[in-house]
Each structure stands twice: as C-alpha cells, then as structure tokens.
Amino acid sequence: MADASPRTDISTDVDTDDKNPRFDRSQSLVAVASDSSDRSKDKSDQKSLRRLAQNREAARKSRLRKKAYVQQLESSRLKLTQLEQELQRARQQGIFISNSGDQAHSMSGNGAMAFDVEYARWLEEQNRQINELRAGVNSHAGDTELRMIIDGIMAHYDEIFRLKANAAKADVFHLLSGMWKTPAERCFLWLGGFRSSELLKLLVNQLEPLTEQQLVGITNLQQSSQQAEDALSQGMEALQQSLSETLSTGSLGSSGSSGNVANYMGQMAMAMGKLGTLEGFIKQADNLRQQTLHQIHRILTTRQSARALLAIHDYFSRLRALSSLWLARPRD
CATH class of the missing domain: 1.20.5 (Single alpha-helices involved in coiled-coils or other helix-helix interfaces)
Known part of the structure; x- marks a missing residue:
C-alpha cells in the first residue's frame, strides 16, 4: 500500500501535464479567430x-x-x-x-412703346401668379384654393388680349413683327402670337393620363383650331397677293400730270383700305387663342388645369431663356 500511493500521485500529475498543451492550443485558435475577426472588421471599417x-x-x-x-x-x-x-x-x-x-410716325411709335411697357408689367404679374400656383400644387392645396388662383390667371390672360387689341389699333405692324417678343419666340410667331393647335399638342403630352372624353374633347378642339388657323393663313396670303397687285398696277408718270396723281392717290387709298383688314386678322387670331385657353380650362379638371397652365408658362419661359443664352453667347 505504501508503494501504491506514490503511483497514484504520479498518474495524476501526468494527466494534468497532458491537458495543458490542449488548453494552450485552444487558446491559440481563439486568438487566431479573434485576430481574423479584427482584421475583417478593420477592412469593413476601411470600406x-x-x-x-x-x-x-x-x-x-x-x-x-x-x-x-x-x-x-x-x-x-x-x-x-x-x-x-x-x-x-x-x-x-x-x-x-x-x-x-413725322408726327403720325411718332404717335405710332408711342403706341408700340406703351404696349411694350404694359406687356413687361403683364409678364411680371404672370410670373407672380404662376409662382403662387406652383406653390399651391406642390403643397397639395385644395381644389377650391387652386380654382381661385387659376381663375385669376385666366383673367390675366384676358387682359393681354385686351392690351393687344388696343395696340393693334395704334400699330398693327408692331404686333405682326413680334418685336415685343424675344428672338426664339418670334421663330414660332403666327399672326402676333402662338398657334393654338401647337399648344394643344404640347399639353396632350404633359397631361397624360386623360380620360377618353377629355381626349376626344381636346382632339376636336385641336382640329377646329387647325382649321381656323388654316383659314386665317389663307386669308393673309390672299391679302398679301391682293396688296401686291394693287401696288404694282399703274404708275405715277414722269410728267406728273393731274391724271396720274389722281390714279396714284386712288391706288394708295385702295392699298390703305386693304391694310386696314390686318387689324381684323390679329383680332381673329387672338380670339382663337383666347377661346382655346378657356376651352382647355373647361375640359380639364382643376388640378389638370393647374398643370396645363404651368406647362404653358414653363414652355414660353424656356423660349425666353433660350433667347437670352443665344444673345449672350461668346462670339469669335
């Protein structure tokens, strides 16, 4: 029994010694895994x-x-x-x-200048109204509030047509020439303004989706506008041809006889009478534009009308901005 006790102690010591290396290896593996995790974390942080x-x-x-x-x-x-x-x-x-x-020339020039000033004020007020409408649309204002703003803008459009009617009496050529517009706008000018049919094409693409009834209404409006524009354009061509024929027939002879003078004055009187119809053409074209705007307003819902007015304003604003950039372009 005295011999057995030491053996037991020796056996216990050997087991303990055998376990220590395993524990060390385990610690090493944990340390390696921890280092790998730290490196992955560092890479993720760097990314x-x-x-x-x-x-x-x-x-x-x-x-x-x-x-x-x-x-x-x-x-x-x-x-x-x-x-x-x-x-x-x-x-x-x-x-x-x-x-x-020439005093008469001066009166005509003053009328054109007065219209240009009024038109600049009109544009400024329109910008203010459009900004108010845009803010209402972006803030999801109610239909009642939007309708009030839209009615104000429509009344403002009526005002420009009234101003143009007065300007046509003073100087119809000023309106026809488009000198009160920017150069880019003058490229698309038709009888002193925009073509209603072209404006409707623009809006159809901007206002989708439309109901079938709305689409039919806008299509019919576009066709009738196109027919009216064609009739007015043909009338203008006929007027130009007639005016050219009036001025080319006969001549004031070199002798300056009373008969030739009378013929000349009669010829000028006829030409002046035909020029007087230009004011009528401008009025008819503006009436077509005005009625088109009001018809669009009746066909569309309140929010669609708001989008339509914003689209119209943005289109002409881009034309004016294009003119500004073109005039300010660098020239070699």
Missing part, C-alpha cells in the same frame, strides 16, 4: 470610410456644379436685363428721331 469619403466628395462636386449653374443663370438674367434696357433705349431714340420728321 465604410472610403465610401463615406466618396459620398462626401460627390456631394461637394454636386454643390459646386449647382453653384456654377446658379451663377450662370444669374449671369444670363443680368445680361437679359441689360439687353432689354438697351432695346428700350434704342426704341426711345427711334421715337425721338421720328418726332423730328
């Missing part, structure tokens, strides 16, 4: 930091581009204002020159 840095850089570049764009628009606006002021001064100088020569 996140790189992504954040890239996002910050993209946002910075976006802000710079936006700032440059705003500065470009502001520069274009200032150039447009300067050009408008120069144009106004040029018109005033032209009127002063005409005052020294």
